[in-house]
Amino acid sequence: MKQTLLKNNRQHGFQFRTKLILTIEIIVxxxxxxxxxxxxxxxxxxxxxxxxxxxxxxxxxxxxIINSSQIQTLQAERDIQSQNYVELKxxxxxxxxxxxxxxxxxxxxxxxNENILKFLVDSMTTADADENGxxxxxxxxxxxGEEYDITPFPEMQKAFSEKTADYETSCDKWGxxxxxxxxxxxxxxETLAIVGVDISANQIAAHEKKLKxxxxxxxxxxxxxxxxxxxxxxxxxLKPISEIANDITKFSGDLSTRIDMERxxxxxxxxxxxxxxxxELSDLxxxxxxxxxxxxxxxxxxKKQIEADKNxxxxxxxxxxxxxxxxxxxxxxxxxxxxxxxxxxxxxxxALGRKYYEIVQFFSDSDETKKNDSFIIExxxxxxxxxxxxxxxxxxxxxxxxxVADSASPIKDEHGKVIGCVVVFRDIxxxxxxxxxxxxxxxxxxxxxxxxxxxxxxxxxxxxxxDAGKVNANQKSYLKEIYYGNQRMIELVNSLLNVSRLExxxxxxxxxxxxxxxxxxxxxxxxxxxxxxxxxxxxxxYDKTLPEINVDPKLMRIIFQNLLSNSIKYTQxxxxxxxxxxxxxxxxxxxxxxxxxxxxxxxxxxxFSKFFRADNVRQTDAEGTGLGLYLLKSxxxxxxxxxxxxxxxxxxxxxxxxxxxxxxKAKKGTKEINEVNRxxxxxx
Numbered sequence: 001m002k003q004t005l006l007k008n009n010r011q012h013g014f015q016f017r018t019k020l021i022l023t024i025e026i027i028v029x030x031x032x033x034x035x036x037x038x039x040x041x042x043x044x045x046x047x048x049x050x051x052x053x054x055x056x057x058x059x060x061x062x063x064x065i066i067n068s069s070q071i072q073t074l075q076a077e078r079d080i081q082s083q084n085y086v087e088l089k090x091x092x093x094x095x096x097x098x099x100x101x102x103x104x105x106x107x108x109x110x111x112x113n114e115n116i117l118k119f120l121v122d123s124m125t126t127a128d129a130d131e132n133g134x135x136x137x138x139x140x141x142x143x144x145g146e147e148y149d150i151t152p153f154p155e156m157q158k159a160f161s162e163k164t165a166d167y168e169t170s171c172d173k174w175g176x177x178x179x180x181x182x183x184x185x186x187x188x189x190e191t192l193a194i195v196g197v198d199i200s201a202n203q204i205a206a207h208e209k210k211l212k213x214x215x216x217x218x219x220x221x222x223x224x225x226x227x228x229x230x231x232x233x234x235x236x237x238l239k240p241i242s243e244i245a246n247d248i249t250k251f252s253g254d255l256s257t258r259i260d261m262e263r264x265x266x267x268x269x270x271x272x273x274x275x276x277x278x279x280e281l282s283d284l285x286x287x288x289x290x291x292x293x294x295x296x297x298x299x300x301x302x303k304k305q306i307e308a309d310k311n312x313x314x315x316x317x318x319x320x321x322x323x324x325x326x327x328x329x330x331x332x333x334x335x336x337x338x339x340x341x342x343x344x345x346x347x348x349x350x351a352l353g354r355k356y357y358e359i360v361q362f363f364s365d366s367d368e369t370k371k372n373d374s375f376i377i378e379x380x381x382x383x384x385x386x387x388x389x390x391x392x393x394x395x396x397x398x399x400x401x402x403x404v405a406d407s408a409s410p411i412k413d414e415h416g417k418v419i420g421c422v423v424v425f426r427d428i429x430x431x432x433x434x435x436x437x438x439x440x441x442x443x444x445x446x447x448x449x450x451x452x453x454x455x456x457x458x459x460x461x462x463x464x465x466x467d468a469g470k471v472n473a474n475q476k477s478y479l480k481e482i483y484y485g486n487q488r489m490i491e492l493v494n495s496l497l498n499v500s501r502l503e504x505x506x507x508x509x510x511x512x513x514x515x516x517x518x519x520x521x522x523x524x525x526x527x528x529x530x531x532x533x534x535x536x537x538x539x540x541x542y543d544k545t546l547p548e549i550n551v552d553p554k555l556m557r558i559i560f561q562n563l564l565s566n567s568i569k570y571t572q573x574x575x576x577x578x579x580x581x582x583x584x585x586x587x588x589x590x591x592x593x594x595x596x597x598x599x600x601x602x603x604x605x606x607x608f609s610k611f612f613r614a615d616n617v618r619q620t621d622a623e624g625t626g627l628g629l630y631l632l633k634s635x636x637x638x639x640x641x642x643x644x645x646x647x648x649x650x651x652x653x654x655x656x657x658x659x660x661x662x663x664x665k666a667k668k669g670t671k672e673i674n675e676v677n678r679x680x681x682x683x684x
């Protein structure tokens with residue numbers, strides 16, 4: 001059996017080594033072929049770049065040995081029989097003869113037309129080269145003064161200012177060429193003419209063919225000999241792999257087996273580390289039984305402790321007076337205590353594993369179609385404790401409506417990741433009835449106060465108007481104090497009535513299509529006397545494309561009145577207020593910004609509470625009941641909108657309100673929400 005295993009191991013070792021060698025061979029051959037292919041495909045570019053440099057060098061050399069005075073004399077004489085012409089032509093011919101690749105050399109000068117050059121001297125001599133008895137155009141040398149159109153040759157146009165050469169072959173009546181150019185400079189550095197050097201397309205093709213053949217031979221030699229060398233080298237280098245594999249296979253049946261390899265390379269390092277590991281493993285196996293027994297005993301103890309902790313936790317949850325249930329991130333109930341069973345009517349067996357909203361249904365007491373369970377979703381989403389909204393009802397299994405209150409707290413793992421939340425709720429029917437009784441008392445008392453307050457208001461106005469006889473200045477001062485004090489009492493009574501109607505759910509909502517921008521301007525106009533009294537500027541910033549929205553005009557007016565009157569009230573004289581109204585795909589958005597007193601950081605959490613007024617406001621003479629923002633938030637919540645703010649004490653506040661563009665939902669009720677802000681009337 002061991003021999004068979006060893007034989008199989010040798011085969012596997014051989015297969016691995018062979019596969020590794022072949023893989024490396026294939027990679028090397030592929031890279032070589034790709035490199036050869038890339039170089040071969042760029043042969044033309046390589047040849048042309050070499051020839052360009054050669055043409056520029058040849059042209060520069062020719063330009064340097066030409067005497068500028070000869071050029072100037074020839075340009076003046078323009079005589080092909082002159083000594084200058086003959087000498088220059090001889091120089092050009094010697095340049096051609098000096099390099100077998102060069103086909104022709106010529107000198108050209110500028111003409112009156114920037115796109116036309118003129119020949120001065122050409123190395124070519126007119127002759128019947130093909131011996132057909134006829135001298136064709138391509139067999140004629142260029143005559144002195146013969147014009148040459150350089151429009152198709154951009155590099156030739158630059159030759160009067162720099163040394164250059166064509167990037168591509170160009171054709172004319174003499175044939176197809178690759179040309180290089182260099183300027184001939186006068187004594188003062190001015191360009192007198194240019195030297196052009198041509199290599200024919202046939203010469204270029206010959207060079208390309210020669211280079212391709214050389215590359216083919218080089219890469220062919222590499223592909224033939226290098227893989228063979230690499231194969232034998234890798235085969236010898238990787239031989240220790242088979243030896244290591246054999247010893248490892250033996251070790252699986254005999255833990256005393258060690259790898260005997262006297263090498264200083266990576267294979268020797270593997271062998272040394274394996275031998276160390278084998279020693280440690282042998283020791284570990286010897287002590288394994290003892291350690292397993294010890295570990296088993298420890299696990300048994302931990303299990304007992306966990307069970308004890310679990311029983312303790314279950315006992316606490318069973319005995320706690322509040323309803324407690326736990327949901328995971330899929331909102332499925334994973335724990336349901338006895339109090340939860342008692343309040344909801346569902347047993348733990350019925351609740352576990354089901355979505356919480358199938359078992360525990362929270363609704364608003366003022367609108368039983370509106371679920372009040374967003375605090376659970378927010379606790380999981382934000383990872384923060386969320387309070388249950390006030391006036392929440394739980395409808396149990398039997399359809400009974402039970403007032404409840406408390407909160408949802410997120411559950412986090414050791415890494416701080418939210419894995420669910422604990423929901424705690426308690427039956428507050430007794431507190432609810434007391435609160436309801438208080439609200440009803442406030443409502444009744446406020447109603448009873450309205451009649452005498454209205455009478456006081458009426459009689460005070462009559463006295464101030466002189467209907468009961470003329471009053472002196474001192475009497476009028478006292479009457480004004482009575483009148484304005486009574487107005488403040490009426491405002492407080494109206495606020496209390498509105499709050500009681502919201503909390504008792506008796507308020508009426510009658511939405512209709514409303515021009516929001518027009519309403520905002522009307523409220524600003526109503527509050528103008530107050531803003532002028534404090535020299536406060538109110539700036540509006542409206543999106544004029546805002547459509548009419550289906551809202552209750554009275555509730556919408558209260559929203560604007562509360563926001564703007566608060567800004568005026570709590571902003572210093574000569575302050576600034578900005579009302580911004582716009583909309584997005586889903587919501588009407590309202591922003592009111594002022595540079596007033598601001599809200600202290602420590603009191604921001606209480607700003608929407610009943611009767612709350614910040615410390616910095618109470619230290620001033622600013623009037624207020626502490627009910628405005630509570631009333632405002634209640635209206636926004638009932639409209640399924642959102643309200644938030646940012647504020648810095650001493651710098652100002654911005655309130656943000658969003659109301660769905662779908663508008664407010666109609667609600668039946670017996671009472672309307674009334675405006676509470678007093679209109680400023682100047683009493684004479």
